[in-house]
Amino acid sequence: xHLPALRFGKPYESLERTQLVHFLTGERVAEVxxxxxxxxxxxxxxxxxxxxxxxxxxPDEIIKRLQTAGNLYVHGTLSVGDGKQSPANFVxxxxxxxxxxxxxxxxxMQKNLFVLSHMDRMLDCLSRGLPHxxxxxxxxxxxRGVVVSYQAQSPVLGLVLPSNSPGVHTxxxxxxxxGVGLLIKPGxxxxxxxxxxxxxxxxxxxxxxxxxxxxxxxxVGAAILAGCGRSMIFGSTKTVEQYRGNPSVQVHGPGFxxxxxxxxxxxxxxxxxxxxxxxxxxNSGRGCINASAIYASRHTGEIAAAIAERLGPMDxxxxxxxxxxxxxFTVPGVAQAIWQQIEGGLTASGVTHATATYGPRLVxxxxxxxxxxxxxxxxxxxxxxxxxxxxxxxxxxxxxPQEQMLQRIGSTLVATAITSxxxxxxxxxxxxxxxxxNLGPIPTTKLDWLQPHExxxxxxxxxxxxLQVPAEMPATSTPSARHAGVA
Amino acid sequence: MITDPLPLQPAAFELANDIAIxxxxxxxxxxxxxxxxxHFHPSTGCPFWLDYAQSLPFNxxxxxxxxxxxxxxxPFEDExxxxxxxxxxxxxxxxxxxxxxxxxxxxxxxxKSRVNMRDFRTDxxxxxxxxxxxxxxxxxxxxxxxxxxxxxxxxxxxxLAQYRGGISFCIDLDPRWVIKLIQKGxxxxxxxxxxxxxxxxxxxxxxxxxxxxxxxxxKLLEALALSLEKKGTTIRQAGITGxxxxxxxxxxxxxxxxxxxxxDGAYMTPTYGNTLMGLAASRPVTPADGYTIAYYAPxxxxxxxxxxxxxxxxxxxxxxxxxxxxxxxxxxxxVPGFLERDEGERERxxxxxxxxxxxxxxxxxxxxxxxxVGVY
Numbered sequence: 001x002h003l004p005a006l007r008f009g010k011p012y013e014s015l016e017r018t019q020l021v022h023f024l025t026g027e028r029v030a031e032v033x034x035x036x037x038x039x040x041x042x043x044x045x046x047x048x049x050x051x052x053x054x055x056x057x058x059p060d061e062i063i064k065r066l067q068t069a070g071n072l073y074v075h076g077t078l079s080v081g082d083g084k085q086s087p088a089n090f091v092x093x094x095x096x097x098x099x100x101x102x103x104x105x106x107x108x109m110q111k112n113l114f115v116l117s118h119m120d121r122m123l124d125c126l127s128r129g130l131p132h133x134x135x136x137x138x139x140x141x142x143x144r145g146v147v148v149s150y151q152a153q154s155p156v157l158g159l160v161l162p163s164n165s166p167g168v169h170t171x172x173x174x175x176x177x178x179g180v181g182l183l184i185k186p187g188x189x190x191x192x193x194x195x196x197x198x199x200x201x202x203x204x205x206x207x208x209x210x211x212x213x214x215x216x217x218x219x220v221g222a223a224i225l226a227g228c229g230r231s232m233i234f235g236s237t238k239t240v241e242q243y244r245g246n247p248s249v250q251v252h253g254p255g256f257x258x259x260x261x262x263x264x265x266x267x268x269x270x271x272x273x274x275x276x277x278x279x280x281x282x283n284s285g286r287g288c289i290n291a292s293a294i295y296a297s298r299h300t301g302e303i304a305a306a307i308a309e310r311l312g313p314m315d316x317x318x319x320x321x322x323x324x325x326x327x328x329f330t331v332p333g334v335a336q337a338i339w340q341q342i343e344g345g346l347t348a349s350g351v352t353h354a355t356a357t358y359g360p361r362l363v364x365x366x367x368x369x370x371x372x373x374x375x376x377x378x379x380x381x382x383x384x385x386x387x388x389x390x391x392x393x394x395x396x397x398x399x400x401p402q403e404q405m406l407q408r409i410g411s412t413l414v415a416t417a418i419t420s421x422x423x424x425x426x427x428x429x430x431x432x433x434x435x436x437x438n439l440g441p442i443p444t445t446k447l448d449w450l451q452p453h454e455x456x457x458x459x460x461x462x463x464x465x466x467l468q469v470p471a472e473m474p475a476t477s478t479p480s481a482r483h484a485g486v487a
Numbered sequence: 488m489i490t491d492p493l494p495l496q497p498a499a500f501e502l503a504n505d506i507a508i509x510x511x512x513x514x515x516x517x518x519x520x521x522x523x524x525x526h527f528h529p530s531t532g533c534p535f536w537l538d539y540a541q542s543l544p545f546n547x548x549x550x551x552x553x554x555x556x557x558x559x560x561x562p563f564e565d566e567x568x569x570x571x572x573x574x575x576x577x578x579x580x581x582x583x584x585x586x587x588x589x590x591x592x593x594x595x596x597x598x599k600s601r602v603n604m605r606d607f608r609t610d611x612x613x614x615x616x617x618x619x620x621x622x623x624x625x626x627x628x629x630x631x632x633x634x635x636x637x638x639x640x641x642x643x644x645x646x647l648a649q650y651r652g653g654i655s656f657c658i659d660l661d662p663r664w665v666i667k668l669i670q671k672g673x674x675x676x677x678x679x680x681x682x683x684x685x686x687x688x689x690x691x692x693x694x695x696x697x698x699x700x701x702x703x704x705x706k707l708l709e710a711l712a713l714s715l716e717k718k719g720t721t722i723r724q725a726g727i728t729g730x731x732x733x734x735x736x737x738x739x740x741x742x743x744x745x746x747x748x749x750x751d752g753a754y755m756t757p758t759y760g761n762t763l764m765g766l767a768a769s770r771p772v773t774p775a776d777g778y779t780i781a782y783y784a785p786x787x788x789x790x791x792x793x794x795x796x797x798x799x800x801x802x803x804x805x806x807x808x809x810x811x812x813x814x815x816x817x818x819x820x821x822v823p824g825f826l827e828r829d830e831g832e833r834e835r836x837x838x839x840x841x842x843x844x845x846x847x848x849x850x851x852x853x854x855x856x857x858x859x860v861g862v863y
Binding site for chain 2: 035036038042045222225
């Protein structure tokens with residue numbers, strides 16, 4: 001299969017192609033055309049047209065088409081690149097180049113389907129009931145009778161997607177429904193979701209000129225970030241730091257998600273073991289929403305031992321095995337390098353390796369490697385390993401007095417706080433180090449898509465501003481007022 | 488993930504015949520012997536080589552009878568070129584000639600230096616004969632959209648323009664600052680500096696100087712083209728008919744993109760060169776040849792060999808990948824067997840250049856991670 005670049009609807013076959021190979025066998029799976037940043041720069045003139053093409057369609061109709069696209073994505077045989085792709089082909093291909101077990105690939109498909117099929121409800125929640133028409137026209141009257149204006153900050157959202165986590169795609173799926181085009185640099189090893197999703201959307205009637213796919217090297221990412229009014233990038237802590245404070249760029253880095261157990265609940269820690277295990281190990285621990293640390297003031301040794309007992313025996317299985325739960329590190333040497341780093345961390349004072357008795361953690365194959373789950377007990381939040389996040393099920397159970405927790409946890413994308421103590425809850429709600437907060441025993445990996453994730457995508461793409469019209473002029477006097485939803 | 492270009496089609500260009508190849512080899516062998524006589528004779532050689540010859544287990548004056556005998560020299564170490572005294576590189580035969588010094592590198596630390604008397608002029612006069620007059624009209628003015636400062640290229644382009652009867656207009660561009668911006672990750676500053684260079688170029692192009700020819704790097708060429716496009720014009724409409732480009736890696740895909748979407752009919756010829764070797768021209772780049780960029784050194788003044796990564800005295804087979812090995816054989820400079828920081832595929836001799844060439848030039852894989860490629 002060959003995946004060409006898609007220059008806002010026009011396939012472009014490059015003379016340079018990367019070969020995607022099976023992580024176990026090295027067999028060729030697909031070729032992907034590679035373009036340079038200059039092509040993207042040249043196509044910047046097409047960005048305005050991407051939004052215009054969407055605005056020519058009724059916003060409610062767009063939502064319906066996205067729901068159709070969701071069904072096609074999960075169930076349809078689609079034209080992807082120069083071939084046909086069934087859902088089974090997709091799962092096999094995605095697994096073969098990312099190292100993710102096929103069962104997890106299927107689960108991610110369902111996640112994407114959920115978002116697309118609930119798009120109307122999601123938008124209603126993200127916009128707090130704003131009529132969709134307002135985003136199309138730029139202003140309108142909301143249900144209280146007040147004129148509101150939302151100005152698009154960019155005709156397209158630029159996306160520099162990661163190679164290693166097919167779970168991130170839910171973040172950009174609402175963008176088309178917001179009347180904004182997509183300019184995507186797919187992940188090197190995971191072009192599959194963007195290509196299949198684009199194919200499903202186009203087949204469902206989304207204008208092809210609203211979607212650009214530009215596979216390439218880092219200069220394409222740089223061109224996207226430089227050329228788009230709004231862009232989203234996934235990367236390391238260094239990448240996060242590089243773009244911190246840049247209002248045009250939303251950066252998604254490590255999550256350092258955590259479970260915090262309050263003193264009022266910690267003596268019943270066994271009750272929450274399932275929540276802890278799921279938070280650490282769901283989706284092979286690859287996500288930024290997987291818990292990398294669990295904080296409690298006591299019983300931490302017992303908690304670590306209990307999680308180790310559940311996760312320690314987890315072993316590598318073939319990717320086709322329905323029980324496979326561990327993803328491979330497909331870049332040679334990476335698993336070994338991570339394990340060496342962890343081994344270094346385990347030598348620190350106050351650190352105990354709770355999974356040490358469950359066999360070797362590093363499993364190496366000819367072309368790839370795996371890391372079996374690692375559970376660490378830390379007597380305090382001080383050791384470096386207590387602050388680490390790795391892309392496999394790896395968690396530090398950290399002893400820390402409750403009154404110090406919020407000062408010690410550091411940046412936390414998802415915090416699941418298991419407490420009924422109203423004072424602690426109030427402190428948690430006010431803690432600015434925490435982004436998503438689960439009050440109660442909810443796995444960190446269980447996301448409510450009707451709530452914003454790392455900032456509201458609507459607020460990122462649109463600016464709410466004042467727009468006044470004479471009192472006698474209806475706020476919806478243009479022809480596009482025919483669309484439903486505006487008073 | 489493995490990155491490979493598409494398979495090349497080697498038969499899409501005119502191959503050199505055996506007679507031409509043999510003649511070129513004979514010429515190279517004779518030139519090599521003549522250069523040994525010059526560089527290792529006490530009355531004409533430079534202090535460095537005369538001293539160095541004392542440590543060699545052979546006599547270059549008598550034991551080098553052909554080009555291949557240069558393998559007797561140990562690999563040339565470019566570190567020898569750092570620092571002074573520079574006069575150690577000036578051949579005694581040219582002791583009374585004015586000396587230029589050209590630098591390479593130098594973003595941090597002491598740059599490498601090469602002395603020049605007239606070599607850069609000779610190299611570019613020879614190169615001039617490869618430029619088609621249709622696109623590089625004699626008498627036309629030039630724009631040098633490339634590095635300024637202590638670079639050989641800056642004076643060479645000016646000489647090329649003058650040699651062809653034109654005037655060269657230049658901009659200010661400090662490539663060392665560009666490298667620092669990249670190393671620091673100051674990408675916004677990098678973009679701003681690139682735009683600053685392109686703005687200077689557009690100002691010159693719009694100032695009524697009747698500029699028809701240009702030197703630039705691939706990255707600056709695309710930035711210039713995109714900037715002109717934003718102004719509703721093109722490189723061709725701005726008056727440029729011929730572009731000589733080099734300085735950073737060219738890929739077939741980039742060249743195809745430039746031809747199809749940036750140049751608007753202007754002619755572009757890629758080149759490969761550096762301060763040590765001089766300038767390697769490319770055989771004509773055509774869609775039929777998959778936009779393959781194949782370079783040929785200006786033999787016998789300089790030689791490019793594509794050698795085995797482990798055995799650097801053995802050239803690889805045609806079409807196979809190896810490291811770039813440069814040999815410079817001019818009266819001003821003798822550099823035997825310098826291993827470049829590039830790799831590529833060995834190309835067969837072609838009609839225009841009946842000796843080995845190289846295509847797919849890119850940073851040497853074992854050094855690529857430590858190499859920063861700038862706009863130049």
